[in-house]
Amino acid sequence: MKDVIEALNWRYSTNVFDQNKRLSTEDLDYLLEAMRLSPSSFGVQPWKFIVVTNPEIRAKIREAGYGQPKISEASHLIVFAIPKDINETVIDNFVKAVAKARGVEVDAVKGLRDMVTGSMAQKTEEGRRAWATNQVYIALGVLLTAVAVRGIDAGPMEGFDPKKVDEILGLAPLGLESRVMAAVGYRSESDPNANSKRMRFPKEEVVIEIK
Ligand SMILES: Cc1cc2nc3c(=O)[nH]c(=O)nc-3n(C[C@H](O)[C@H](O)[C@H](O)COP(=O)(O)O)c2cc1C
DSSP: OOOHHHHHHHOOBOOSBOTTOOOOHHHHHHHHHHHHTOOOGGGOOOOEEEEEOOHHHHHHHHHHTTTOTHHHHSSEEEEEEEESOOOHHHHHHHHHHHHHHHTSOGGGGHHHHHHHHHHHHTSOHHHHHHHHHHHHHHHHHHHHHHHHHTTOEEEEEOOSOHHHHHHHHTOGGGTEEEEEEEEEEOBOTTOGGGGSOOOOOOHHHHOOOOO
16 A cells, blocks of 8 residues: 555556456455545535446447547446436435434434535536536545555546447436546556656645635
């Protein structure tokens, strides 16, 4: 296990994966657990993590992803999806689960339900989608950190047609929409990205201190 800064210096967005190296079940479970534990606004967790290993489906997603080879060549592909809307059913499920986890009646978490319902009512449907999308990116960030800490590689991707991917994965009947995805596995020695110098703005340019 690496220290987080060491891990973030080691990682890079992997483009070419070693097709012979697969993630172990333990490693995959570790990554999914890190994603599951990600924080979200109000704790609503408006996400599903879709792990795609089927080669035919991966080939179709690759077509919908501008032919990016990592979509089908990495050990695993994880698609991050959000509910089509944060409606009463989503909020109900959430509130019931919170009550269960706390060992209280649903009535005892009425304040939380009112807060989430009120906040969602202030947004348009598009605004609620944008809100859910923001949450899913937190889980993506956690994944990108978790892989690095564990010495695993990942290639995050927004470069795909979400409507096509939704269709390939049959997400509409599940009330879901894809947002972002990540190829996960192990870097190939031939990956040119591995040696390209990464740019990060210096601290003075990205940190504003207001004292
Ligand atoms: C949300 C997100 C979407 C990205 N989408 C793509 C993509 O579709 N294809 C790709 O090759 N790289 C993609 N990248 C990789 C970025 O180009 C890369 O993170 C950036 O250049 C910084 O390099 P580094 O991750 O190696 O530090 C994406 C990165 C993020 C965080």
